[in-house]
Structures are given as C-alpha cells and as structure tokens.
Amino acid sequence: MIKPPNVILAAVLAAAVLVPANASAAPTLPAPTPPTPTAPVAVAAALPSRVGVTIRPALRPPTPADPRVVTASAARLPAPQKVAPTQGRLAASCTPGEFGSRTGSALVHFVKASTADCVNTLFNVTGRDAYNVFREAKMVTIAGALRDTNYPGNNSTSVKQLVMFLRAGYYVQYNHPTDVGTYGPALKTAIRSGLDRFFGSAPSRDVSDANGEILGEAVTLIDSSSENARYLYVVRRLLTAFNSQYNELWYMRNAVNNVFTVLFRGHWLDDFKAAVVADPSILDVTYKFTVDNIGLLGTASGFLVANGGGELTRFLDTPALKPKVRPLSKSLLDRSRMTGVTAKLWVRVAELAAHYDNANCSYYKVCDFETALASAVLPIRHTCSSTVTIRAQEISATNLSTTCTSLAGQVSYFHNKVRNSGPVANDNNTSLEVVTFHSSDDYKTYAGVLFDIDTNNGGMYLEGDPAAQGNVPRFIAYEAEWQRPTFAIWNLNHEFTHYLDGRFDMYGDFAAGQVVPAVWWIEGVAEYISYGYRALPYDEALEEAKRHTYSLSTLWQTTYENSNTNRTYRWGYLAARYMLERHPDDVDRMLAKFRVGDYRGGYAIYATGIGTRYDADFNAWLDNISADPTPECTGTDTRVLDRNCRRSNLSATTGNLTHFYIYLPAGVSTLRINAGGGTGNADLYYNPDTWATPTTHTARSTNTTNTESITVTTPTPGYRYISLYATTTFSGTTITTTY
Known part of the structure; x- marks a missing residue:
C-alpha cells in the first residue's frame, strides 16, 4: 500500500472502525457538525499503502472489532451463531431503480424482501438515483416502518434491512447533499421514533448472536443519524451489561464495540458534549x-x-x-x-x-x-547496506540476514523489469528504513502512535518528500505470526517495490502522481514484482482472471476512491503483468513520461493512445494465464527446462543436488530463474559451462527458505546449467525459467 494525498485521508479513516455483520462500517473523517455517517466496507475506497499524510490522535478512531487478517488468537474466537433468515419472499431484483420507483408500503415491503447484501449496495448510489432512493420522504417512510415493525430478537421481521437502508441514506446524503436534498425535522422525528421502538423492545436486550447482528447495526445507526446524545443511555446499558457471555458471542461483542464509535464521533456534536457535561x-x-x-x-x-x-x-x-x-x-x-x-x-x-x-x-x-x-518497542537496529536499515521489535540474526538478502536481490529484479536508467531527478531517498513489528497485533498497538498512521491494513510505506535533504522514507510492517514457525514479514516485497518505484519511476512525491488515474500501475507493479521475484503464484489474482470482471481500458481509470481490494491489487497485478510481458515498449514510453513528472503525458499513452485497443487481447490473455499461468515443461527428461515453463514438486534430501539444463537460442537478453514453494531449504545455483554446484557456479541465490531468484543478463547461446542444492531436505518446490 502507498501514500495518499490529503484528499485520501478520509478514505484512510473510512476503513478504520469496522462494525459487524455483512455491512461492516467505518467512520470517515469527521466534519465539524455533523460527522460523516458510517459506510460499509464494500463502499470504502481501497486503502493505499504508500502514504504522505499522517493521522493525528484526535482523529484516530477506536480499534476495529474485526482483524484484517486471521491470526491464531482471533481464530479462537467462536464463529457467529446462525441467525434467523428473513421470512417471506425475497425481492427478485436489486437495482437502485427498484428502490427508487417505490414509495409508501410498496417501498417498505421491497426493502424487507431484499437481502442485506442488496441493501448494502445502496451506499454506492449517486445522482438522480440518490434522490429517488433517499430523499427525505423515503427515509421518513422507512424510519416509520422501523417504528411499526415488531422486533423479536432476530431478523425474521427484516429489521436489519430497514436499519441498513437508513444508514445508507444518511451516508449518501452526507456525501452527495445536492443529489439527495436536505434532511429536516420530519426525519429527525421519524428516526427517533424508530430507534426508540427498537431500543425499547425487550428482545433488544437478548444476549444472542441473532440479536447482536441487528443490535450492532442499530447502534451504528445512532451515529449515522447524529443522535449520539439522545441514546447515551444505550451506550451505558451495553457497557454495564457486558460480561463473559457477551464476549463469547461474536455479534454481541462487536455490538458493544460499536458504542465506542458513538462516543468517538459524538465529540463533533455540540448536543452530545453538552449532554455529557450535564450528566x-x-x-x-x-x-x-x-x-x-x-x-x-x-x-x-x-x-x-x-x-x-x-x-x-x-x-x-x-x-x-x-x-x-x-x-x-x-x-x-x-x-x-x-x-x-x-x-x-x-x-x-x-x-x-x-x-x-x-x-x-x-x-x-x-x-x-x-x-x-x-526505544522499548523497537530495540533492534540492523544495517543491511548503505541503502537499507531495519528497525525491529524481535527478529533473530538469521532472519535479519534473510530479509536483507531478499531486499538486495529484489533490486536487480526490479531494474530488469522496468528498465530504468537511474533515480529520477531531485530524489534524495537514497536510504530506506524498514520498521518491523513482531506481530499484526503489535503493529496495531504501536505503529499508530509512533508513526501517526492508520493500522487497519497490511503495512504502510511513508515516502515523505523525496526532494527534501535528509528525508527518511520508511515502510512500517509486521511479521506474519500466522505463518510461524516460517518467518515472514507481511508484504515485505510489495512495500519495497513502492520504494523502488517511487525512486526510479515516479517523479516527485506520491501526490504528484495522483493527478491522473495510475493506481493500476502503482499497486499493480508492486504486486507483480513481489510475486514474480519470489516465484510465487498469485492464486487470488488468477481466480479473478477467470471472472473477466474488468476490461483493460476500465483498469486504466482505477483510483483509490473508485476501487476495492480486488480491483486495486489483483486486477492491478493483472494489468501490470499483461503490459510488462506483452507490451513492454508501451510501458517504457509511459515510464519515460512519469520519470520527468509528465503524468498527464504518461496517462495519455495508455488511456487514449492505447485506449480499448488491447481489450480483446487482454481478455484472451486472462483465459490463458488462469488456465495454466506457468505451464509445466514438456520434455520427457525431467532435467530439461525451457522458455517460460516450470518443473514442480521437486525434492532432495540434505546435501544432495537436483540438476537441470536449458538451451538458450541467440537473441536472449535476460534469463530469469526462480525457485519457490514447498518446505525445507533449497539453494539455487547457475553455471554457463558445466553442472552447477555449491563449488562450481557463476551465480547463486542462497536464502534460508526455498524462495530463490537468479537473473542472467545477455547470456550467449547454448546449453546452460542450473541446480537446486538441499541445504536441508526440501520437497514440493518449483523451479521456473523465463526469457
């Protein structure tokens, strides 16, 4: 992930507080009065991981209830109980027009018959759809339905859909007030009557996940409607009632956590602060x-x-x-x-x-x-080289060395892919600081206060101002504790690519490059280099390729605001991979513009110069890579490697070698050899003249895992020799050769 300009600060905060259930929500940057209503995760922009702004403590929200990654400790939390399904017939369609064309009881029936996922899509509506769906009269109708609907302690009467509709309306009206129109006293009266009825019902006090699922949404609606002061009694009630029974139930625990959003965002409401002063x-x-x-x-x-x-x-x-x-x-x-x-x-x-x-x-x-x-949390300072220093909480000397080796090897791999000729002008980011916390939980505990960043993410690259003398770029990361005993720094190679891309491809700071849609490249190349350098398949991206969700010309327009995780990272990877492997000359022309700060010129190369020209080929290419992204080499001799193929499921016992050879024709500019996957420790060796061994080689890659990479530039034609040496017994490993 990367550095957003100031306008993205709202998006950073938008994913910082999750509220449970399918419509998990997060407050955006609070405005003076009222604050922005909460939005579902599906609506929040994909968070960049390269950032140039920080979040002051006054704006840092409560910690999310749901971890972004599943850790061992999180896995111990019981799964949510099954909740009662909605009764009656489900709506057959789910479009803004279906909601916008209905009023009165027809609208109420349609909302109740819709699924929660369907209602969740309404957070996205704009323009005339926003007015048709969420004008005040519609909101008053649904708030009245909330008042008039019996709540039995589960969703059998579709209360969740009513609450989510109201939440979506407040969110859309705040963000698009000219589309929706104003909300006035009629809605305030109606929403109070609806929430009074809900929180006054005895089943709203039930300690069950069936209730907790809807209760959490209703607590969020308190904040969405800016009724934080009126419902302080609900906050008191939930905090007082909380006990071990609540804590054992996923939805109840998260419903209680939502009251902290009511408290946090109440500070931007004068009546809330006055109410707390009075009582x-x-x-x-x-x-x-x-x-x-x-x-x-x-x-x-x-x-x-x-x-x-x-x-x-x-x-x-x-x-x-x-x-x-x-x-x-x-x-x-x-x-x-x-x-x-x-x-x-x-x-x-x-x-x-x-x-x-x-x-x-x-x-x-x-x-x-x-x-x-x-000093207490990051006591380790290890110098990899004149350009990379690691500050860490708890990493062994061996793993520090492994990390340094990985980063050092990635530099040449990156340069070979993007074909740059040196740093961009006025870039003084000559050295990088890699900050690594011992776990994702430590990252969430400490990184926010030490580096003024949001921590509801997989790591963050802080580029700063590369033109400033003495600027220290750093990325803040954490160990992937769920992969232990295997040591891994989560997103290490992705974040390091951001540093390299910013220094060698993107003139100026990150904000300079955001004048045009370039996220497909910024995040896509980071994913492409990270997976390619480590010789790992990007299974999630390959699964996405099968769906053909986006055309290449659509991906040209990806921004952090209009995107999500799939489009930003997985489809960004697919777009960057396609362009680098099928149209490298176009990439060269684009980067030539980016490197001198002509971002509009670079954008013109792909957005208008290419436009839709490659869409059909991209679509066919998606089928090819998703069917067999890197095919097995076809020769019957399992030692034979070939162009753009692999030998998989390799193994050897400690001290033994697995040999390979490849014939290179004339005209090969770069041979890339990658190994990865499986267990154990296989080291990679290359020799242009004879069988490669630990003592007879001209190039080697000897990390402490099976992830190895060798790049050979301008090789001469003929047979070349490669081997995997079992430093410890390895199995399930794959070797790939590309040129």
Whole structure:
C-alpha cells in the first residue's frame, strides 16, 4: 500500500472502525457538525499503502472489532451463531431503480424482501438515483416502518434491512447533499421514533448472536443519524451489561464495540458534549467497563479494553470534564504498562492524554513518551547496506540476514523489469528504513502512535518528500505470526517495490502522481514484482482472471476512491503483468513520461493512445494465464527446462543436488530463474559451462527458505546449467525459467 494525498485521508479513516455483520462500517473523517455517517466496507475506497499524510490522535478512531487478517488468537474466537433468515419472499431484483420507483408500503415491503447484501449496495448510489432512493420522504417512510415493525430478537421481521437502508441514506446524503436534498425535522422525528421502538423492545436486550447482528447495526445507526446524545443511555446499558457471555458471542461483542464509535464521533456534536457535561455518569461507566475487563487484554477481545480507556480519555478535550477525567485516565495508566500484555491500553490512554492535556503530561508521566516507547518497542537496529536499515521489535540474526538478502536481490529484479536508467531527478531517498513489528497485533498497538498512521491494513510505506535533504522514507510492517514457525514479514516485497518505484519511476512525491488515474500501475507493479521475484503464484489474482470482471481500458481509470481490494491489487497485478510481458515498449514510453513528472503525458499513452485497443487481447490473455499461468515443461527428461515453463514438486534430501539444463537460442537478453514453494531449504545455483554446484557456479541465490531468484543478463547461446542444492531436505518446490 502507498501514500495518499490529503484528499485520501478520509478514505484512510473510512476503513478504520469496522462494525459487524455483512455491512461492516467505518467512520470517515469527521466534519465539524455533523460527522460523516458510517459506510460499509464494500463502499470504502481501497486503502493505499504508500502514504504522505499522517493521522493525528484526535482523529484516530477506536480499534476495529474485526482483524484484517486471521491470526491464531482471533481464530479462537467462536464463529457467529446462525441467525434467523428473513421470512417471506425475497425481492427478485436489486437495482437502485427498484428502490427508487417505490414509495409508501410498496417501498417498505421491497426493502424487507431484499437481502442485506442488496441493501448494502445502496451506499454506492449517486445522482438522480440518490434522490429517488433517499430523499427525505423515503427515509421518513422507512424510519416509520422501523417504528411499526415488531422486533423479536432476530431478523425474521427484516429489521436489519430497514436499519441498513437508513444508514445508507444518511451516508449518501452526507456525501452527495445536492443529489439527495436536505434532511429536516420530519426525519429527525421519524428516526427517533424508530430507534426508540427498537431500543425499547425487550428482545433488544437478548444476549444472542441473532440479536447482536441487528443490535450492532442499530447502534451504528445512532451515529449515522447524529443522535449520539439522545441514546447515551444505550451506550451505558451495553457497557454495564457486558460480561463473559457477551464476549463469547461474536455479534454481541462487536455490538458493544460499536458504542465506542458513538462516543468517538459524538465529540463533533455540540448536543452530545453538552449532554455529557450535564450528566457525566458515562465517564464512570466507561471507566468501570475498562477496569472490570482489563483481563481481556492479551486476548482477541483486548481491543474492547483499549477502546474503553481511549474513549474515556478523549473527554479531556472538554475543559469542564477534565477534572473528572484526569484521575480516571491516570488510574488506567497506573494499571498498565507501555509494553507487555497491557500495552494496548497504556498506549491508547497515553497518546490521548498527551494530546489533549499535554500541559499536564507530567501528571500522567507521559511527557515525550513516544521516545521511550520507540526505544522499548523497537530495540533492534540492523544495517543491511548503505541503502537499507531495519528497525525491529524481535527478529533473530538469521532472519535479519534473510530479509536483507531478499531486499538486495529484489533490486536487480526490479531494474530488469522496468528498465530504468537511474533515480529520477531531485530524489534524495537514497536510504530506506524498514520498521518491523513482531506481530499484526503489535503493529496495531504501536505503529499508530509512533508513526501517526492508520493500522487497519497490511503495512504502510511513508515516502515523505523525496526532494527534501535528509528525508527518511520508511515502510512500517509486521511479521506474519500466522505463518510461524516460517518467518515472514507481511508484504515485505510489495512495500519495497513502492520504494523502488517511487525512486526510479515516479517523479516527485506520491501526490504528484495522483493527478491522473495510475493506481493500476502503482499497486499493480508492486504486486507483480513481489510475486514474480519470489516465484510465487498469485492464486487470488488468477481466480479473478477467470471472472473477466474488468476490461483493460476500465483498469486504466482505477483510483483509490473508485476501487476495492480486488480491483486495486489483483486486477492491478493483472494489468501490470499483461503490459510488462506483452507490451513492454508501451510501458517504457509511459515510464519515460512519469520519470520527468509528465503524468498527464504518461496517462495519455495508455488511456487514449492505447485506449480499448488491447481489450480483446487482454481478455484472451486472462483465459490463458488462469488456465495454466506457468505451464509445466514438456520434455520427457525431467532435467530439461525451457522458455517460460516450470518443473514442480521437486525434492532432495540434505546435501544432495537436483540438476537441470536449458538451451538458450541467440537473441536472449535476460534469463530469469526462480525457485519457490514447498518446505525445507533449497539453494539455487547457475553455471554457463558445466553442472552447477555449491563449488562450481557463476551465480547463486542462497536464502534460508526455498524462495530463490537468479537473473542472467545477455547470456550467449547454448546449453546452460542450473541446480537446486538441499541445504536441508526440501520437497514440493518449483523451479521456473523465463526469457
């Protein structure tokens, strides 16, 4: 992922707080009054991983309930219980027009008959569709239906669809007010009556996943409708009632977490802050919740405790509440430590106390705490070379060496692919800092406060201003703890490609390159180099290729705002791979423009110069790579390699060699040899004259895993020799040769 310009800060925040169920939601950048209604994950823009802006503590939302990656600790959380299905006939169609053409009871019946996934698509509507679906009269109708619908503690009466429709309406109206029109007193009265009925029903107190699924949506609707002050009693009720039974149920746990979004975003609402000043009991309730559940720290539910402490401490932003909040926040700091199992709570409280009450930082003992925190959390500093330094939390010497070797080998692989002639002008990013936390949980705990970034992602590259002398570009990453005992830094080679691409292909900082749609290249080449260099199949992208979702000319227009994970990364990979492998001369012309800052000129090469010309060939190519992305070599002699083919399922015991040879015709400019996959440790050797061995070779790749790569430039015609040496017994390994 990469650096967004300022306009993408809203998108960064948009994925920072997830609310459970199919329509998981996240607040965008809060406006003065009211804040942006929450949106589903499906609507939020794909987050770039190369960033140029940071997120101040005042804007950093509560921690998401749902981890972006499945870790061992998260896997222990029980799966959601099955919930009651909607009764009655399902709507046969799901288009904005179907919703927009109906009013009154017909609209209510259609919304209830639709699936939750169908209603979730309405967060995307704009223009005339937005008005037809979400004008105030329509919203009043659905809010009235929420009031009039019996809630039995599950979704058998389709309450979830009603709530999601209302959430979508507030979201679309906020983002497209001229399309939808204004919302006034009629809707305010109607939404209050609907929410009053829901939260006043006895089944809304049921402790079950069937209730929790709808309850979580309704809590989110409190915030979407800016009724945070009116429903503070719901926040108190859920925090007070929370116990081990809640914690064992996925939807109930997440519903409770959603109250922290109500508290967080209430700070942008004057009536909310006035209500808390008039009755500050919510502070005592939040403090007690945090203290009573401090034992959850270190478990998959630890975010609840950190969010409790953080949202309590955030009330230091209100002068009238500071005398009450100070000792409570200080108590939480005294009960926790900056490292260890309670760190998640300590870091969150310390960050907000230092931000909102810095004049009294000595009272909390958090003056300049970031310096001490960085020293405690990132004690390792390892120099790979004059251009790469690693700062790490906990990495062995062997794994540090492996990481350095991987990055060093990737440099030449990258240069061979993009065919550059040196850094772009005025780029002073001569060295890179690689920051690696010990786990995804450590990344979420520490990276935000130490580097002012959003952490609901797979890592972040901070390029800074490459023209500034002394600028230190860095990417912040974490070990993939779910792959242990295999050591891996998640997205290591993807993020390193961003550094190389920014230094050698993209003039200026990241914002400079965002004047035109170029995400297909920025994220696509990072994926392409990462998978190609490691000789790994990109299975998710190859599955996407079978679906033929996008034409190449559509991918030219990909931005972070109009995209999602599939389009940004998987289809970006497919577009970049196609262009680099089938039309490298076009890529050369495009990059020649990018390298001098002529982004509009580079855009013109693919968007108008190529346009739709390659669409048919791209479509056929998708079939070819998804059917057999790298075919097996066909020779009966299993030692024979050939152009653009592989030998798979290879094995050897410790100390033994598996030999191969390949015949190169005249005119080959570059031979690439990649090995990967399987278990054990196979090292790769090359010799142009005789059988390659650890003692007779001219090139080698000797990482501590099976991921190896050798690039041979301008080889002469004739037979060439390759081998895999079993440093330890390996099996299931694949070797690929391309030229």
